[in-house]
Amino acid sequence: MIADAPTARRRPWPWPWRTLDTAAGGLAVDLGLYAVSTIFAAITAVTSTLLPHRAWGAVAAVGYLVATLAVITQLLLRRHRPTARLAGPGARWTITGLTWASTALLPLLWQSIDRANGRTDRAQEEVLVVEHAGTRLLEHGTPYLGPDAIAALPPAEQLLGYTPYQPGMAIFGLPRALIDTWWTDSRVWFAVGTLLALAVAVAALRATPATALPAQQAHRRDAALLRGVQAATVLPICALTLATGGDDLPVLALCLLALALAATDRPGRAGLAIGVAGALKLFAWPVALVLIVWGLTRRAGTRVAAGAIGLPVAALIPAMLVDSDALTENVLRFPLGHGLVTSPAQSPFPGHLIATALPAGRLVAAALLVAAGVAIAVRLARRPPRTAVATTLICGYGLLAAIALMPSTRFGYLLYPMALLTWAPALHRPVDTPTTALPDLSARTTSA
Known part of the structure; x- marks a missing residue:
């Protein structure tokens, strides 16, 4: 067997999860999601040391509580009137x-308005960093400060002088550079970008009319798609991030869009979508690499790579021409821990614990991270993913391993693997028989 030939016939999740996820028409998991989220938001509102997080929790706890009560009502309706519309899939989408x-x-807009009215505790640092990058891009042609300019800042402000993103992220800061008001808050535009990317992704996956599918398949498709959308929107780690910081959400949504386009056999557009994500943040680059390998199995590697590699490179060239040293300081030295200040990202994952607790811990953590990367590369070489489902699972588990092993990381980065792994079942196509560059020997073996 050469690659993932049986993947199209294999469910991306084990049967116990499928059984739980379909219990009471999906409402059982909905109830658990909203109930646990209510508790999480309430605890955040009371105990968080970050003021934007506390403000989010106070608003979100009410929203999650209302959703919990709505699902309880749906369960009661389903029990007494199984055909009631308010207990059906459409109502789940509405909720x-x-x-x-x-x-x-709502908390995003509230904090943006408070901030515009003078509150200084209504945004995380990344919001300020992106908006400063937008101002520099408008005034100097590059979103980055050079090492000398950062060194000249007061010590307490040097961290905010860094822009550890790709040049495209500064676009979300341009509105604030033009006018200072609540709707130019970069989070507002992060939300707009996220909404647009997710809407296109859902439309692409629902392009096959439900009437053209057996009723059971159509129901499973929509249920899996709804669960994937929930993981990228109402899951607390995503809702909190969007409301208080937000820069990761459009990157995540573009990754999901790229994978949705791959599932619907549009490799060129998938490459463009992941290329836009890669022009915003490095987290999209591993997804781009796996998508290129997927494209190679369909004789479309060049089409995928044109956008996946071309767009990030095109975004980097102007910044490199204006000030290559500033680009290197922000995009390479600072993320690798060699900047004038160190990153505050220090969540207690294995990589960070190893780096801080063991002698030569950083080298050990780096070696483990490299080993994980090599293992994934070997897997891609020996069994390249032939379906969007397999591609998404590799991306999800790969990013999970990377986040766990990086010496400097954040808890919030888990939104990437969590959303990707939940998105995978939504990419399963009723007929998923790719045209591959290599023959499917497993089919011949089975027929023999």
Whole structure:
């Protein structure tokens, strides 16, 4: 067998999870999601040491509580009137949308308005960093400060002088560079970008009309898609991040869009989507690499790579021409721990614990990270992913391993693997028989 030939016939999740996820038409997991999220938001509102997080929790706890009560009502309706519309899939989609609005968009707008009115505790540092990058891009042609300019800042401000993102991220800071008001807060534009990317992804995956599928398949498709959307929107780690910082959400949404386009056999567009994500943040680059390998199995590697590699490179060239040293300081030296200041990202994952607790711990953690990367590379070489489902699972588990082993990381980065792994079942196609560059020997072996 050469690659993932049986993947199209294999469910991306084990049967116990499928059984739980379909219990009471999906409402059982909905109830657990919203109930646990209510508790999480309430605890955050009371105990968090970050003031933007506390403000988010106070609003989001109410939104999650209302969603919990709504699902309880749906369960009661389902029990007494199984055909009631309010207990059906359409109502679940509505509750998901309203919950995202109340737990992510509402606190985001509230904090943006408070900030515009003078509150200084209504945004995380990344919001300021992106907006400063937008101002520098507008005024100097590059979003980055050079090492000398950062060194000249007061010590307490040097961390904010760094822009550890790709040049495209500064676009979200441009509105604030033009006018200072609540709707130019970079989080507002992060939310707009996230919403647009997710909407296109959902439309792409629902392009096959439900009437063209057997009823059971259509129901499973929509249920899996709803669960994937919930993981990228109402899951607390995503709602909290969007409301208080937000820069990761459009990157995540573009990754999900790229994988959705791959699932619908549009490799060129998938490359463009992941290329835009890669022009924003490095987290999209591993996904781009796996997508290129997927493209090679369909004789479309060049089409995927054109966007996946071309767009990030095109974004880097102007910054390199204006000030290559500033680009290197922000994009390479600082993330690798060789900047004038160190990153505050220090969540207690294995990589960080090893780096701080063992002699030569950073070398040990780096070696483990490299070993994980080599293992994934060997897997890609020996069994390249032939379906979008397999591609997404490799990306999800690969990023999970990387986040766990990086010496400097954040708890919030888990939103990437969590959303990717939940998105995978939504990419399963009723007929998923790719045209591959290599023959499918497993099919011949089975027929023999």
